[in-house]
Amino acid sequence: MTTTFPLAFTTTPSRAVRAEAEREAILASPGFGDHFTDHMVSIHWTVAEGWHDAQVNPYGPLQLEPGAAVLHYAQEIFEGLKAYRHADGSVWSFRPDANAQRMQRSAVRLALPQLPEADFIAAVEQLVAIDRSWVPTAPETSLYVRPFMIASESFLGVRAAQAVDFHVIASPAGAYFPNGVAPISIWLATEYSRAGRGGTGAAKCGGNYASSLLPQAEAYAEGCQQVLFLDAEERTFVEELGGMNVFFVHADGTVVTPALSGSILEGVTRSSVLALAEDRGHPVQERRVPIAEWIEGVRSGEITEVFACGTAAVITPIGRLKGPGFEVGSVDAPAGALTMSIREELTDIQYGRRSDPHGWMRRLA
Template identity: 70%
Template sequence: MTTADTGTADVNTADINTATATFALAFARTPSTSTRAEAEREAILANPGFGQHFTDHMVAIDWTVDGGWADARVVPYGPLQLDPSSAVLHYAQEIFEGLKAYRHADDSIWTFRPERNALRMRRSAQRLALPQLSVEDFIESLKQLIALDKAWVPGAAETSLYLRPFMIANESFLGVRPAQRVAYYVIASPAGSYFANGVAPVSIWLSTDYSRAGRGGTGSAKFGGNYAASLLPQAIAYENGCAQVLFLDGETGTHIDELGGMNIVFVHKDGTLVTPRLSGSILDGVTRDSLLQLARDRGHAVEERDVTVDEWREGIASGEITEVFACGTAAVVTPIAQLKSKDFTIGSADAPAGELAMSLRQELTDIQYGRIPDRHGWLVRLDV
């Protein structure tokens, strides 16, 4: 097997017999006969929250080891029918993605760098011994959903339609092996502004008792197990008055990895941006990559390397580090005011948001919402 259809030579599937790609699936559409009334939908869009409400339809595509991908369809949103012995329920063979659809001023609907999400999903699939959906079919699945649920894309400032593609092993069997039947879905949820009262710096908790991932593990995959493993440390962070948890590398316990669901970036006094390298235990964030590119465009140096907690502590004390922020699809940029742990605190809870972090956030969101030119060609129109 090859990956020539998408140009993803970095994804070697030769030794995974479940990894097959497809070419331009034909989608059938079954419109819902019980869509929400316009008044109900508009009430939801006026205050959508995050991940609380879902649109009227979803995408489904089936895969079997003998037939490959087939039966691509858009159907009414509803519960899935799973056998109790489905592999996903016992062996956690599943992956997911997350991206957004944005309504522009001319009422057109766009998404941001979906090919990056598609390629990352292929890499995640390889790591979890799941079949790989082609980049083309991934993007087409988003367009097909928007074709029926365009009205669910909110138009207010800082709002969007969150798109959640995911893949599960739904073969009925008990046994530790790659599943021979899999399903891919896309659901969507209107999302309000992540910060109801404006972007505000947060305190984060340093987890020294738990690691997010280890060498050779699933850290670079968007795999639900990584997030499940972060829930207990996240609860500890909340107990200590922190909004997020920061993980160290699982091998030495000295290098900074990432937060529970976001990458981390440090700004030095000379304008250099430093972020932990993609070591295999860190998710290759689309927002991370985009912000680093925008910084390079402005002439900032960017370093992707190991960063220690001691470097953070000493950098804040000396003034060498002037800003720290986290980044991800949901919040885009979250300024970090302080790091707390059982033994020490770095920074101050009342530290203001960094000027560069906020400027980069503004530029990125301006691109996403079509307010400034997309010079990198990152936007893809969905309502076509």
């Protein structure tokens, strides 16, 4: 194996860079995941050569053999992080080291090679540097960065692929929920599980999200924005939403979130919320949370706030939980005070509006 670190990147600028007027029109109303920047990053890996051929190229279609392992055995992983424009025009990311480390953990579970943390961060820096003009400036906007790794070897045998591609693309992003920060409704999935013991729930891989799409469609049909999954064994304990972790605020100020169980994704925002709550002196608990505790706690007033968190949505208050034959809470209730205060503190750190005591921010450009 001839890999050397850190990797050296070669750059081929796009000849089809969007005109400023077109780019500004997109940035005025970016949506989420609807538009992509002018360039992308690609790094290749083989058993013989290790990681090599790091490139910044024009954004465009990938070329894959029909027999590529990713198309048949779903051997792939991904990450999601954001680039934020600060008031002085500089561009920063939030805890990219945590994303790099989580991708390494996901790679182990999906039998993929681990990309070194320094090369992961360098790939993000390279893309943001060349597409810096795509980082929006309006409130609640950012450049969403999507690193992903796929098994590109053309081989139909069932084994770990011996050729892999890593890419990074980016998309300007507005608010994740079009109606802004307002309490949402959650649908309790009783017939489906997101992941089970020994499965891939703790890895950030596409299969976990694919399995959530049918129950997510049920949630939409029930007038809810997200779906909640319980543990696969007992169907008793809260795990996570389709794409976010869950938190509960109790009347005594205790902040509770389901403990990582091997089937729950270890969210970067999740760990950040825990740290900020502890900074404020709130007792913090990571433990198993029965669904009955959520239902009865809201009804009795013992649970005063519920919220979800993730990179895309940051922090979103949950107003109502609905399931077959029941519902608790109300979307008309105001968002919780602690929910919105922690959200404000977190986003202020991300956008450079207040100090960063934990050293979470990294300048990209």
